[in-house]
Amino acid sequence: MFWQLLISGLVIGSVYGLIALGYSLIYKASGLMTFAQGDLLTVGAFLGVTFFNGYHLPFVVSLLLSVLIAFFIGLGVEKFIIRRLLNKKVMAIYIVLATIAISYIIQNGTMIGFGTKTLYFPAIFPFKIIKLGTISIQTESLVCILVAVCCMILLHFFMSGTKLGTAMRAASMDPTAAEACGIDVSLTTGITWGLAAGLAALGGMLIGPIFGVYTTLGATIGKKGSAAAVSGGYGNMYGAIVGGLLLGIVETMVAGFWTSELKDMVSYVILLAFLFLRPTGLFNERAIQD
DSSP, rough: HHHHHHHHHHHHHHHHHHHHHHHHHHHHHHHHOOOHHHHOOOOOOOOHHIIIIIOOOOOOOOOOOHHHHHHHHHHHHHHIIHHHHHTOOOOOHHHHHHHHHHHHHHHHHHOOOHHHSSSSSOOOOSSSSEEETTTTEEHHHHHHHHHHEEEEEEHHHHHHHSSHHHHHHHHHHHHHHHHHHHOHHHHHHHHHHHHHHHHHHHHHHHHHHHHHOOOTTHHHHHHHHHHHHHHHHHOOOHHHHHHHHHHHHHHHHHHHOOOOOGGHHHHHHHHHHHHOOOOTTTTTTTOOOO
């Protein structure tokens, strides 16, 4: 039972980590935060099941299309809402409030567009179960964990080893100086929000085949993704995944060995514990103002 719970915790923790990666990416590149990540996960899951089940496209093609569409949704949100608010010199709290409004708009939009019934993916892989010794793992679960870890590594090298990633970080540190150096701050920030939305959609495509797809799928996951980001070190790519895995394992173990009624509460208890005892997170990301 312990090993099965551990695998379940790693699976849901991987999705928390992907959402946390989106939060960290936006914060690292633009110094902002959003509360719409979880709902973009729902959009990605609905798009994926529509392409795969409705139009009978291959799963990889469905995944790529879902991520691509989510990328442009994220880009559009930044260009037409976030950027316009920033140009008006509004305080950061108003950006947060705007993302909460966007979250509810997306929730109701998916309800209108896709209905309120739970949709299910048909079999994706020829082998439903993989045996690792005495442990049985769903193929989708193993793919979920591997993809999350790969995304973490790729994003780290993207942000630290490419010109675009460097431009994103420079735009976050000092937008005025970045523009003086020839960096298109508006473009880099828009791409950041697009990548974060794409990560959320990827999470939806990975978890949809395991739990089904419904309107509020990403609502709770999004909140726990923010808790994972804080636990790992807000803005740290590796911390996002590790924080997500930690959160997923702890809440799954609590549900399995104690009671499922406390599963959601324990995540936010961990969040508060990190905020009070170690606000820099597991990876010691800067959290205190000088």
